[in-house]
Amino acid sequence: PAPPACLDQSSLRVTSGSISTSIMASHIVGYPRMGPKRELKFALESFWDGKSSAEDLKKVAADLRLSIWKQMADAGIKYIPGNTFSYYDQVLDTTAMVGAVPPRYGWNGGEIGFDVYFSMARGNASVPAMEMTKWFDTNYHYIVPELGPDVKFSYASHKAVEEYKEAKAHGVDTVPVLIGPVSYLLLSKPAKGVEKSFPLLSLLGKILPIYKEVVTELKAAGASWIQFDEPMLVMDLDSHQLQAFTEAYSTLESTFSGVKVLVETYFADVLPEAYKTLISLKGVSGYGFDLVRGTKTLDLVKGEFPSGKYLFAGVVDGRNIWANDLAASVTILKALEGIAGKEKLVVSTSCSLLHTAVDLANETKLDSEIKSWLAFAAQKVVEVNALAEALSGQKDEGFFSANSAAQASRKSSTRVTNEAVQKAAAGLKDSEHRRATNVSARLDAQQKKLNLPVLPTTTIGSFPQTIELRKVRREYKANKISDDEYVKAIKQEINKVVKLQEDLDIDVLVHGEPERNDMVEYFGEQLSGFAFTVNGWVQSYGSRCVKPPIIYGDVSRPKPMTVFWSSIAQSMTARPMKGMLTGPVTILNWSFVRNDQPRYVTCYQIALAIKKEVEDLEKAGINIIQIDEAALREGLPLRKSEHSFYLKWAVHSFRITNCGVQETTQIHTHMCYSHFNDIIHSIIDMDADVITIENSRSDEKLLSVFREGVKYGAGIGPGVYDIHSPRIPSTEEIADRIKKMLAVLETNILWVNPDCGLKTRKYPEVKPALKNMVAAAKQLRQEL
Numbered sequence: 001p002a003p004p005a006c007l008d009q010s011s012l013r014v015t016s017g018s019i020s021t022s023i024m025a026s027h028i029v030g031y032p033r034m035g036p037k038r039e040l041k042f043a044l045e046s047f048w049d050g051k052s053s054a055e056d057l058k059k060v061a062a063d064l065r066l067s068i069w070k071q072m073a074d075a076g077i078k079y080i081p082g083n084t085f086s087y088y089d090q091v092l093d094t095t096a097m098v099g100a101v102p103p104r105y106g107w108n109g110g111e112i113g114f115d116v117y118f119s120m121a122r123g124n125a126s127v128p129a130m131e132m133t134k135w136f137d138t139n140y141h142y143i144v145p146e147l148g149p150d151v152k153f154s155y156a157s158h159k160a161v162e163e164y165k166e167a168k169a170h171g172v173d174t175v176p177v178l179i180g181p182v183s184y185l186l187l188s189k190p191a192k193g194v195e196k197s198f199p200l201l202s203l204l205g206k207i208l209p210i211y212k213e214v215v216t217e218l219k220a221a222g223a224s225w226i227q228f229d230e231p232m233l234v235m236d237l238d239s240h241q242l243q244a245f246t247e248a249y250s251t252l253e254s255t256f257s258g259v260k261v262l263v264e265t266y267f268a269d270v271l272p273e274a275y276k277t278l279i280s281l282k283g284v285s286g287y288g289f290d291l292v293r294g295t296k297t298l299d300l301v302k303g304e305f306p307s308g309k310y311l312f313a314g315v316v317d318g319r320n321i322w323a324n325d326l327a328a329s330v331t332i333l334k335a336l337e338g339i340a341g342k343e344k345l346v347v348s349t350s351c352s353l354l355h356t357a358v359d360l361a362n363e364t365k366l367d368s369e370i371k372s373w374l375a376f377a378a379q380k381v382v383e384v385n386a387l388a389e390a391l392s393g394q395k396d397e398g399f400f401s402a403n404s405a406a407q408a409s410r411k412s413s414t415r416v417t418n419e420a421v422q423k424a425a426a427g428l429k430d431s432e433h434r435r436a437t438n439v440s441a442r443l444d445a446q447q448k449k450l451n452l453p454v455l456p457t458t459t460i461g462s463f464p465q466t467i468e469l470r471k472v473r474r475e476y477k478a479n480k481i482s483d484d485e486y487v488k489a490i491k492q493e494i495n496k497v498v499k500l501q502e503d504l505d506i507d508v509l510v511h512g513e514p515e516r517n518d519m520v521e522y523f524g525e526q527l528s529g530f531a532f533t534v535n536g537w538v539q540s541y542g543s544r545c546v547k548p549p550i551i552y553g554d555v556s557r558p559k560p561m562t563v564f565w566s567s568i569a570q571s572m573t574a575r576p577m578k579g580m581l582t583g584p585v586t587i588l589n590w591s592f593v594r595n596d597q598p599r600y601v602t603c604y605q606i607a608l609a610i611k612k613e614v615e616d617l618e619k620a621g622i623n624i625i626q627i628d629e630a631a632l633r634e635g636l637p638l639r640k641s642e643h644s645f646y647l648k649w650a651v652h653s654f655r656i657t658n659c660g661v662q663e664t665t666q667i668h669t670h671m672c673y674s675h676f677n678d679i680i681h682s683i684i685d686m687d688a689d690v691i692t693i694e695n696s697r698s699d700e701k702l703l704s705v706f707r708e709g710v711k712y713g714a715g716i717g718p719g720v721y722d723i724h725s726p727r728i729p730s731t732e733e734i735a736d737r738i739k740k741m742l743a744v745l746e747t748n749i750l751w752v753n754p755d756c757g758l759k760t761r762k763y764p765e766v767k768p769a770l771k772n773m774v775a776a777a778k779q780l781r782q783e784l
């Protein structure tokens with residue numbers, strides 16, 4: 001509704017003094033869908049299990065949407081996002097919107113319902129799911145659209161319009177959010193049977209008519225703003241790709257009359273060329289920028305900003321859990337106000353709040369000091385509004401002073417700063433931290449001690465986690481069973497796993513990780529500087545959520561973390577027992593990290609803590625130590641120009657952990673992926689003695705990497721079977737796979753192991769699979 005005429009008169013403002021009557025607008029890019037207590041997860045899983053009806057699920061979803069809209073409206077947010085709810089994934093929702101259902105799901109037109117939608121997401125009895133991949137550099141995974149020259153787009157899901165109407169019926173006027181057409185195409189892959197080189201952008205002309213239909217319908221329903229998310233604009237784009245944005249929005253321009261369009265970018269700064277393209281797009285009224293990760297964008301905006309356009313300034317971090325430094329944000333916003341003008345500046349989040357936890361109000365276990373430093377999605381909404389009010393001269397003094405007190409307490413808290421750790425980490429920067437001898441010499445020395453057969457067999461670490469085991473850990477945590485009872489139970493489990501491996505005749509054993517709930521949490525709980533939430537869940541994919549630890553302070557290791565269990569395990573067998581650690585880069589990448597120091601500093605601190613653990617394990621007589629770096633690759637920055645810096649400190653951190661051990665101590669590392677081609681030199685530079693990797697699904701791609709590996713000389717254990725599937729591979733099949741590897745690799749460096757840990761599998765699958773694996777290794781030893 002238009003403001004009363006009198007408020008529009010500038011004379012009134014002048015005479016009424018400094019207090020302006022209009023409040024600066026506020027905007028939220030997107031909001032988590034799972035609910036504060038993962039309500040959607042449980043509703044989805046119950047529906048998938050056939051325990052509840054589609055109506056039940058829809059009801060939970062509608063209640064969640066309403067509570068989110070209400071919450072934002074009550075907080076005073078002007079531009080409230082719509083259509084950011086999803087039953088599975090917003091990219092899949094877009095695939096449904098444009099009717100790009102791959103033919104194998106048997107869709108025959110009409111509105112896409114749960115059947116087809118969830119088949120694409122999760123597969124069904126006869127067809128597997130569509131591929132899933134990481135959403136930019138977040139831990140969220142989207143369903144990759146499959147497109148080819150024959151795709152027939154049609155307007156097949158009216159979800160965006162339905163949700164707009166739904167909110168409106170509740171009195172909330174939302175800004176429907178759509179994934180922009182160019183980002184959608186660029187996030188797709190060529191469909192099965194279509195050439196890899198198929199130019200996805202050639203489908204632009206075909207897909208735009210659907211977007212026109214959607215926009216037309218949204219306008220008819222009353223939408224006054226529509227948000228187009230075009231996060232691809234922050235990537236390294238060539239001129240052809242940039243041209244696609246220009247073309248797309250020129251084509252849509254006529255449809256945009258009568259509605260304002262926001263093009264939203266996030267996750268990094270927009271490069272100068274992309275910025276030029278963005279601000280010249282036709283028919284667009286506003287631009288959204290991530291000013292938390294996109295620090296260079298600020299300079300671009302200051303350099304040039306088109307007059308009369310809205311500037312959505314993403315100053316509140318959507319990727320982390322820290323309370324905003326409100327005073328600092330006010331300074332940024334004031335500067336931008338001078339550029340876009342008070343009426344056209346909108347306070348916003350850096351990206352969708354999907355990537356942060358939901359509501360701090362549900363954290364019962366965090367102490368009040370740490371809590372005062374944090375803001376989850378619900379609190380960030382309040383921050384955005386408080387900033388908008390402050391910029392309008394209606395500063396909530398109480399809120400601001402509490403915020404600055406919290407900022408100050410975080411800066412000065414002795415729980416955050418540990419001088420000794422700071423000093424130790426600062427001293428690392430220009431060092432190399434390399435082991436004294438080269439890898440071939442080390443392997444020789446280790447072999448003398450270990451005396452392993454050729455093609456040594458091992459596993460990646462975890463063994464199946466049974467219900468009883470989880471119960472023991474849970475009860476121990478809840479103080480329901482004593483230390484002694486707990487130790488006894490875990491010892492028994494380790495003994496079982498050790499005996500099983502001996503029976504199977506595996507060469508290098510593991511203790512099975514029965515004491516660990518999660519490979520990061522287990523270490524975080526024992527390191528200082530970490531805090532844990534009870535409900536700080538973040539959606540990873542579909543109904544799956546993760547609960548990252550919060551690293552709030554300098555990291556140190558008060559006492560050994562794994563030595564007790566590893567020593568017990570080693571005492572149970574004459575065979576070598578691998579010590580099992582999570583590496584610093586993985587701990588860093590799977591946590592919410594500090595924003596008050598560079599990531600690499602935090603990583604170095606974790607590395608120093610793990611280094612102590614490595615050296616204590618060695619002292620306790622553990623001769624093989626595996627340091628998992630499952631998440632090293634996923635931390636790679638979005639921009640190529642930033643890769644080398646990241647890889648340098650990440651690899652350095654790994655070397656810090658183990659540069660101090662004797663040459664006879666064998667260092668293994670494990671990675672859960674096999675796309676190494678672009679980072680192979682960094683992997684080599686980690687200088688591990690043995691590296692085990694995922695491989696069972698991508699033999700050919702790895703060949704080139706292996707050739708490099710031959711030159712390198714370290715041991716390599718490409719997974720010989722897929723642990724993600726319950727299928728039991730036969731001896732022949734595994735032998736065949738090993739033969740293929742032997743065709744490229746020297747016999748003396750090849751290890752035989754599964755793809756990853758066995759934690760999610762069951763014993764009836766694991767036993768025969770490992771039996772066949774060992775049999776295959778033995779068979780090939782005979783043939784050599």
Ligand code: GLN
Nearest residue numbers: 460461462630672757758
């Ligand atoms: N050692 C871990 C395990 O076996 C490794 C897990 C992983 O790579 N994600 O469970």
Ligand code: ZN
Nearest residue numbers: 671672756757
């Ligand atoms: Zn793995």
